Amino acid sequence: MPNSDASFDSIIVGAGFAGLYALHRLRGLGQSVRAFETGSGVGGTWYWNRYPGARCDVESMQYSYQFSDELAQEWSWTERYAAQPEILRYANHVADRFDLKKDIQFNTKITSAHYDETTGLWTVTTEGGERFTARYLIMATGCLSATNFPAIKGRESFAGATYHTSRWPHEGVNFTGKRVGIIGTGSSAVQSIPLIAREAKHLFVFQRTPTYSIPAHNKPLDPEEEQRIKSDYRGFRARIAQLAFDVDGEFSDTLTLSVNEAERRRVYDARWSYGRLSWLGAFGDLITDFKANETGQQYIRNKINEIVKDPQVAEALMPNHAVGTKRLCIDTGYYETFNRPNVTLVDLRRTPIDEIVTEGVRTSDRLYELDALIFATGFDAMTGALNRIDIRGVKGRALKDAWAAGPKTYLGVATAGFPNLFMIAAGPGSPGVLSNMIPSIEQHVNFITQIMAHMAERQLSRIEATEEAQETWVQHVNEVAAPTLFPSTNSWYVGANIPGKPRIFMPYIGGYPVYVEKCKDVASKNYEGFALSGSNRQV
Numbered sequence: 001m002p003n004s005d006a007s008f009d010s011i012i013v014g015a016g017f018a019g020l021y022a023l024h025r026l027r028g029l030g031q032s033v034r035a036f037e038t039g040s041g042v043g044g045t046w047y048w049n050r051y052p053g054a055r056c057d058v059e060s061m062q063y064s065y066q067f068s069d070e071l072a073q074e075w076s077w078t079e080r081y082a083a084q085p086e087i088l089r090y091a092n093h094v095a096d097r098f099d100l101k102k103d104i105q106f107n108t109k110i111t112s113a114h115y116d117e118t119t120g121l122w123t124v125t126t127e128g129g130e131r132f133t134a135r136y137l138i139m140a141t142g143c144l145s146a147t148n149f150p151a152i153k154g155r156e157s158f159a160g161a162t163y164h165t166s167r168w169p170h171e172g173v174n175f176t177g178k179r180v181g182i183i184g185t186g187s188s189a190v191q192s193i194p195l196i197a198r199e200a201k202h203l204f205v206f207q208r209t210p211t212y213s214i215p216a217h218n219k220p221l222d223p224e225e226e227q228r229i230k231s232d233y234r235g236f237r238a239r240i241a242q243l244a245f246d247v248d249g250e251f252s253d254t255l256t257l258s259v260n261e262a263e264r265r266r267v268y269d270a271r272w273s274y275g276r277l278s279w280l281g282a283f284g285d286l287i288t289d290f291k292a293n294e295t296g297q298q299y300i301r302n303k304i305n306e307i308v309k310d311p312q313v314a315e316a317l318m319p320n321h322a323v324g325t326k327r328l329c330i331d332t333g334y335y336e337t338f339n340r341p342n343v344t345l346v347d348l349r350r351t352p353i354d355e356i357v358t359e360g361v362r363t364s365d366r367l368y369e370l371d372a373l374i375f376a377t378g379f380d381a382m383t384g385a386l387n388r389i390d391i392r393g394v395k396g397r398a399l400k401d402a403w404a405a406g407p408k409t410y411l412g413v414a415t416a417g418f419p420n421l422f423m424i425a426a427g428p429g430s431p432g433v434l435s436n437m438i439p440s441i442e443q444h445v446n447f448i449t450q451i452m453a454h455m456a457e458r459q460l461s462r463i464e465a466t467e468e469a470q471e472t473w474v475q476h477v478n479e480v481a482a483p484t485l486f487p488s489t490n491s492w493y494v495g496a497n498i499p500g501k502p503r504i505f506m507p508y509i510g511g512y513p514v515y516v517e518k519c520k521d522v523a524s525k526n527y528e529g530f531a532l533s534g535s536n537r538q539v
Ligand SMILES: Cc1cc2nc3c(=O)[nH]c(=O)nc-3n(C[C@H](O)[C@H](O)[C@H](O)COP(=O)(O)OP(=O)(O)OC[C@H]3O[C@@H](n4cnc5c(N)ncnc54)[C@H](O)[C@@H]3O)c2cc1C
Pocket: 013, 014, 015, 016, 017, 018, 019, 036, 037, 038, 039, 043, 044, 045, 046, 047, 049, 054, 055, 056, 057, 058, 063, 108, 109, 110, 111, 140, 141, 142, 143, 144, 145, 188, 385, 389, 424, 425, 426, 435, 436, 437, 438, 441
């Protein structure tokens, strides 16, 4: 057990892909670093989300690090979309290969982080009361890591077993012979429902908002394709980094309504048969023009109608929001599962939940008696993990207060009033959640380590985003989101799943390559928009 009150150059909170890579790079700068992680192991998302069917929805050959050619070459994925156990093995492989675990303090939740203006140091406190100080504080706390339970009356009163998909028991769960209820139909539910339905005696799916999902067509990774990619892995990555979301796929410029219905169907069909999130790139205006988007909506609704045999169930499964404005899901047999005799869809738009009771879930029309209840109700996204820590910056101002009317950042990595604090790929105002996240994480960590190297060379000790640069960035983030259909939908992107959360479209949708160029430009201008100082010297 490390000593209390130890001091480091940098403290990292979180040991998912962001924390691991940050630790590796900061050690490379010659810094003393310690990472703190609530869980007992590395992997973050892939440590916690162990529900049946959990897997990535960006293809594995892309959803992996690229900072080490040796690592990229030596690791082989077994499936097109790797499942959680394999991604967790990969995270552990990386941690062992780069000897990272020795600097990670597991089973340690950080509860507060306070900045001291006189010393220029951050003091973090753990749940157990230990205190550590550091010049830099790296929040690698995750974009989708703060578990969300819905405020349903009587939530604690259920007598059977209760689970949350993002806090799944490590030993797994056997639902054989059980009456199981699942609340929520977002991505985790879409992945887990087909598998739980195969095991449970009966599965009741409590759905408030139906989901658009396209088939993943997951399969074993073709060794020839793997070799083809590995023969020029860097070139492959560089090409994809020029695409809007840093995810491979074709993004057409053709306007949806400029082609006839038969052609539209052909295009949508081809993408449906291929199975990728870039289904949304079928036409250039799908996420900006409602009429264009309606054709995509209707296409998926028709598919639901074809797949689901009971017309009433099919109807209840049909979403009516703009497709893509809530995270698109990719699935393996999701809609088909509703043809099973042991699956019941409970449409909460018609019969809302009144309360959870000892025996199960009571809706406005009946009681569903259950043995197990699963919450697939997602996360307090992007700001949740940060706001659950008592973070105080200059003059003791709480981050929660600074962000009371909505989060504000400069480039998604820093926020005015909180010197030397960096957020990795989860910060509002960064492309993070709209991109392939591992490359986004690497880009942020590289940007931050370059800043630190720059400061070390010049003997600077303090960096802070300026209010002006932050305001300009926030305005830009809003400007690029405004012409899209995203802000109009109630999604976690706008915080609509969390009562009282300010409604702001949080991610940066200006495009990953545009964002990367902006960061390069800022760096080339001596970190324009940041105030750098130190050794009593303002720069
Ligand atoms: C089910 C699921 C599937 C996903 N699939 C994809 C995908 O296919 N492609 C994609 O790009 N992205 C995907 N994501 C997003 C995913 O979160 C990121 O890809 C990536 O794993 C984030 O890494 P991270 O290190 O930033 O955060 P995380 O992996 O969330 O790690 C953050 C860590 O910080 C720790 N932490 C938080 N607060 C504290 C605290 N106060 N004290 C100590 N420790 C703390 C947490 O315990 C956690 O381990 C998925 C997310 C989920 C939930």
